[in-house]
Amino acid sequence: MSPALTSEEIRRRVDELGPWFHNLDLNGVATAPSHFLGDYPRVKWRRFAAAIPDDLSGKTVLDIGCNAGFYAMEMKRRGADRVLGLDTDDEYLAQAAFAADVSGLDIEFRKMSAYDVGQLGERFDLVIFMGVFYHLRHPLLALDLIHEHVAGDMLLFQSMLRGSMRVDPVEPDYEFWAVEQFERPGYPKMHFIEHRYAADPTNWWAPNRACVEAMLRSAGFVVAAHPEEEVFLCRRTVRPQPDGPVYPARRSQT
Template sequence: ADLTGKTVLDIGCNAGFYSIEMKRRGAARVLGIDFDEAYLAQARFAAEIADCEIEFQKLSVYDVGALSETFDVVLFMGVLYHLRHPLLALDLIREHVAGDLMIFQSMQRGSTDLPEMEENYHFWTHDLFDRPEFPKLHFIEHRYADDPTNWWIPNRACTEAMLRSAGFEIVLHPEQEVYFCRAAGGAASGGPVYPSKGQRHD
């Protein structure tokens, strides 16, 4: 409710709705990034009409390291499922720009149950993958909802596992597809916290 003095990065800002809302809640600096010039033009126009001083840049999520700064709040809403490389994007956010809080949303499909997962499974364990609640990232080869940019749609267990794997701690789950996360281990300046995988079969 009160973002006085905070810095905010809105990744995939689209037409600027969340950027404007963050500024209205007192954020000292808001930067919205998107790779689509049409969305950025809408965002700049909306911010001007709303009389909000917001910076907008054309930038891909894969290039957030070029910003060379961390933010108190990172918004990553409605972007993950539009990416060909979603886990890479989360890793880069954690490593380069997530100073404290990330507010995350992704479309989800499939089971909403959270399975009890072991740390390791034998190579010949097959039935595990047939369980609907097992973490799954569904690949869309062509279109979903008439949108060719919908590439990967996770179930709930997959969403939460990906966030943890990228070095985020889930602290709040206020809605089915929304998560409030903190950079695990404190500030993100130390880079991602990757779980140990041990030996792998190549």
């Protein structure tokens, strides 16, 4: 850990590392006080924090798409033995490393994509996959890879949702000419965003709730709790289709 910094030194470094998407409280210095979602992600965390065990002693946590490390730090504060945060953005990783250091939390951060988690070669008691799913060109592949390579027990999942929050029962099969189910609001649907949504070119998908739950089940996760509108706490189970599309872990060239 670095020596204790003054508020002025923290503020100066926060400004150098900005802009921030996570509004963190670093010894009284807010990193994104004017966030358009308010005190984000803390305001969201308060709505589902009770779904995560208060004591994570002896547990390992993997935070995929950790951004500035808010959730990784919360898991470490709950006593997790090891917390690893992954992101592909160098700026976010620098923010996360600085925030954890200032907060006195021993967290490891690595530059890695959700598609490359097989390289880690280990499973984690809790995998956090918050705010990443709809930014991926291949979201179901990412879920398959998480199930295949790194999920040991719990998966904390969040996605932007659009459309109906209703979940209709789905038959195991339909005749070729049956089409009415596709028009129901509670049928699993995912909207593809070709250009931009909310001025963000990485917003590729906007699923409804039924779609998220169906894709989680298809990847081998059981929804154990739905503590917040966009948040699902899942448990790893056997994938219903064992021959699902899973890419092998990439190997570095030698």
